[in-house]
Amino acid sequence: GLPAIFGDTPEVKLLTSGAGLLILLMYFPGGLVQILYSARDTLFRWLDRRAPAAVPRDRPAALDSSTRVAAVDRPVPVDGAAALRVEGVSVRFGANRAVDDVSLAIAPRQIVGLMGANGAGKTTLMNALGGFVPCEGRVWLGDHELSALAPAARARLGLGRAFQNAELFGDLTVRETVQVALERTHRTSLVGTLVGWPGAAQVERRQRAEADELIAFLGLGRYADALIGNLSTGTRRIAELACLLALDAPVLCLDEPTAGVAQKETEAFGPLLQEIRSQFGITMLVIEHDMPLILGISDRVYCMEAGAIIAAGTPDEVRNDPAVIASYLGTDKRAIQRSGTLAT
Numbered sequence: 496g497l498p499a500i501f502g503d504t505p506e507v508k509l510l511t512s513g514a515g516l517l518i519l520l521m522y523f524p525g526g527l528v529q530i531l532y533s534a535r536d537t538l539f540r541w542l543d544r545r546a547p548a549a550v551p552r553d554r555p556a557a558l559d560s561s562t563r564v565a566a567v568d569r570p571v572p573v574d575g576a577a578a579l580r581v582e583g584v585s586v587r588f589g590a591n592r593a594v595d596d597v598s599l600a601i602a603p604r605q606i607v608g609l610m611g612a613n614g615a616g617k618t619t620l621m622n623a624l625g626g627f628v629p630c631e632g633r634v635w636l637g638d639h640e641l642s643a644l645a646p647a648a649r650a651r652l653g654l655g656r657a658f659q660n661a662e663l664f665g666d667l668t669v670r671e672t673v674q675v676a677l678e679r680t681h682r683t684s685l686v687g688t689l690v691g692w693p694g695a696a697q698v699e700r701r702q703r704a705e706a707d708e709l710i711a712f713l714g715l716g717r718y719a720d721a722l723i724g725n726l727s728t729g730t731r732r733i734a735e736l737a738c739l740l741a742l743d744a745p746v747l748c749l750d751e752p753t754a755g756v757a758q759k760e761t762e763a764f765g766p767l768l769q770e771i772r773s774q775f776g777i778t779m780l781v782i783e784h785d786m787p788l789i790l791g792i793s794d795r796v797y798c799m800e801a802g803a804i805i806a807a808g809t810p811d812e813v814r815n816d817p818a819v820i821a822s823y824l825g826t827d828k829r830a831i832q833r834s835g836t837l838a839t
Contacts, residue, residue: 543696576637578603578778579624579654579746584632586616586623586802593619594630595802601746601795606772606779608793608810610786612822616802617782618659621748624780625649625656636746655744659751661735665724669715669734672723673706674699676741681705709737712774713767729756732764736771746778753785761785765792790814798822 501507509515523529577600586594594616601607609617623630626646634641641649650656664672683698710719713733718726723734732752739747752768753761765788771777783789789796790810798806798819806816813819 539696576603577601577635578605578637579780580635581620581624582633582635584620584623584630584634586619586628586630593802594623596632597799597802597804598632599797599804599807601778601780603778604772604776605794606768606781606792608789608796609780609782609799610784610789610796610813611799615799617799618750619802620799621656621750621780621782624748625654650742650744653743653745655739655742655747657735657739657747657749657752659754661728661731663723663731663735663738666722668720668722669710669726669737670703670706670719672734673709673737673741674702676738677702677705679742706737706741709740713737713740729753729761729764732756733767736767740771740775740777745776747780749779749781751782751784753783753788761788764788768792786814 498507498511519526525532579601581597581599584594584597585592597616597620599607609620611617619628622628623632624634624641626641626644626649632642636649636652636654639652641652641654644652646656664675667675681698681702683702707719710716713736715730715733715737718730718734723731726734736752749768753764756764768779768781769792772779781789781793790813793810796806796808796810796813797804798813798816800818800822805818805822806813808816
């Protein structure tokens, strides 16, 4: 459009030639309008420096391996009440009863393991808790009944869910991905962001500060500016945990968090979940096939077979339960001995 506006002058011919386009791409990759954007950004940065500093909400300060803080303020139910309660939940797919009258309760700040062989109904039960499949029975999150609510409404009340495959934004960095999750508590204005309004920039600074704190807490500092799509499976799992923490969900349902993760990363995952529980006061329901891991981190364990609970109790009780041994470990004594508690 330049020749039509400015005429067929030598300068316009230069700009529209191959050499001119190459120069523009090198020095102004955003096009000629980038000059206007740069002037706008300079003005708003000056205004931003004059604005009051953002005060982040109550979260742990930037943490490293030698620094830990007490649990932050979260909407955890009072002692004695179940953080998550399931009463008589059943799920049918045609004639197949995938989950059969399951009831369980998780106390606040507990890590509860859900184990069983493939096809036992563990993921279907977790989908029912999250509202992703229709079910019979009742589900309670603290004092809130979730049975008739959609997944988004359950999430707003504080039920976090991680799936077997971490569905994150591959084209975003770890920091940007966590900032997206922080939109739940620090919502930005579309119009304000488009025009670069100082108020929107202040919210984004607050998001960035909180994202950096969570990233530091989970030991992801070196990956903060790495694209999610370039991370290993284990690192993506930890980035997914950072997003769940950013959502301020007091109860997390984790479906095989170590699936596809290398053994070395798996061994570090258990202590990480315990540290999250300790620092944030979060309640967790964890599906896991790695028996030493789940027995090592859980306060209580439920074992499922054919859609029903066949055993419940402490890790030692479940490990030595004859029904669990027959269903999950078989009758080989060597397999039972290999299922010892994970060192933490």
